[in-house]
Amino acid sequence: MRPIRSVTLSALTAAALVLSASACQSGEDAGDVEEVIIGADLELSGPTAAIGEAYRRALELKISQVNDSGILGNRKLRLDPKDNRSDSSRSLTNVGAFANNPNVAAVVMGTCAECVERVAETVKDRRVPTIALAPAGGVVAPVKDRQWVFKIGPNAADNAAALAREINAAKKKRVGLLYTNDLYGKEGLAAIRGALGESNVTATAVRPTDTDVSQAMETLLAESAEPVEAIVVWTFAEQAALAAASAQQAGFKGPIYFDGAAAGDLFLAGQKATNGATMVFTQTMVIDDVIATTPATAARKQWFRDYTAKYGSYYGFSSFAADAVQMVANALQQSSTVSRDSIRSIVxxxxxxxxxxxxxxxxxxxxxxxxxxxxxxxxxxxxxxxxTG
Structure with missing residues (x-):
């Protein structure tokens, strides 16, 4: 019996040593975590602060999910958000600070297209992969000058083509367009006129900061030689709701169409004025109406639930920010080192x-x-x- 007992004790002792060594190794591994920072230049105050805050929330939630999944091994993502106040000069300062931090692997920029344009030379010279969430396609054009800038979000030409199909199906010929006099709004003006025919579109511009668009709406309805049969609103969500209310107050009875930039909260302010309005946007906004038949659809439904559970409601633009994080995470998975050049090439x-x-x-x-x-x-x-639901 004694030899058997001796072997058993030896085995137990060896097992204990192995467990002890494993514990030490695990502790050492835990201390070897490599922090990878995603810088975020966002509109956290000012006229588009609601979008900037939605982006910040989405970035934080997606980063937490990536870290919890363990797909990056010992690398852990961290968000460093900075407020640009919709001011391109502040964006230049923020992005310069990100470029100076060697732990910043990539930068995500918010909805301000002018901010992206202002920093384009900096991110090229400092070789910083930058993902823009601004809707304006001009932020990545021409590509030869924007090798370090990428974009996630609908494009003006795609939105206009989809809206034109809906308007033509409704057999509306005379269209009024209310648009913002910024880079994206001007892209929308050109795209809508290209899709519907310039002679069919009467347009009036508003400033992105306007909190009253009633006069602009009255002008739009009065300027057309013949009565406007449909209205397209090419603004962000808050102004889109104001535009719908102003059209109703002005006595307009026809259909209203929103560009995807109007996709804000799932639940709409001004329910009576916006009821029946049509918008072209991604499926994620209404993914709870969709049956999950593919892994991608199931993932979108889960994202919708996770965001809503954490923040109380859903915001349309949030998925763009989450996809920006996924893009960086995918690049890190494929790269043995955290190299900005490598990330750019993979993205x-x-x-x-x-x-x-x-x-x-x-x-x-x-x-x-x-x-x-x-x-x-x-x-x-x-x-x-x-x-269709």
Whole structure:
């Protein structure tokens, strides 16, 4: 019996040593965590602060999910958000600070297209991969000058084409366009006139900071030689709701169409004025109306639930920010070192089914969201729904 007992004790002692060594090794591994920072230049105050805050929340939630998944091994993501106040000069300062920090692997920029344009030379000279969430396509054009800038979000031409299909199907010929006099609004003006025919579109501009668009709406309805049959609103969400209310107050009875930039909260302010309005946007906004038949759809439904559970409601633009994090995470998974050059090269060939929809980036096209991601939504009873639902 004694030899057997001796062997057993030896085995137990050896096992204990192995466990002890493993514990020490685990502790050493835990101390070897490599922090990778994603800098975020966002509009956290000012006229588009609601979008900036939605982006910040989405970035934080997605980073937490990536870290919890363990897909990056000992690397852990951290967000460093800075407020640009919709001021391109502040963006230049913020991005310069990110460029000076060797732990910043990439930068995500918010909805201010002018801010992205202001920092374009800096990110090229300092070689900082930058993902813009601004809707304006000009932020990544021409590609030869924007090798370090990428974009996630719908494009003006795609939105305009989808809106034109809806307007033509409704047999509306005379269209009034209310748009913002910024880079994205001007892209929208050109795209809508190109899709519908310049002679069919009467347009009036508002400033992105305007909190009263009633006079502009009255001007739009009065300027057309013949009565306007449909209105397209090419503004962000707060102004879109004001525009719908102003059109109603002015006695307009026809259909109202929103560009995707109007996708804010799932539940709409001004329910009576916006009821029946049509918007072109990604499916994520109404993913609870969709049956999950693919892993991508299931992931979008889970994102919708996670964001809503954490923040109380859903915000349309949030999926773009989450996809920006996924893009960086995918690049880090494929790179043995945290190199900005490596991340840029990998991002430039990104292909994945994102939370916003299919994303494909190529060396010739740095705007990743595919037109197939867009769907038609309609405002019903104070919230957005699938038009076919």
């Amino acid at each position: 430039e060939t990104s292909q994945f089914d994102g939370l916003s929809g299919p994303i494909r980036i190529t060396p010739d096209n740095h705007s990743g969201l595919m037109p197939q991601a867009l769907t038609v939504l309609v405002a019903r009873n104070g919230r957005w729904r699938l038009a």
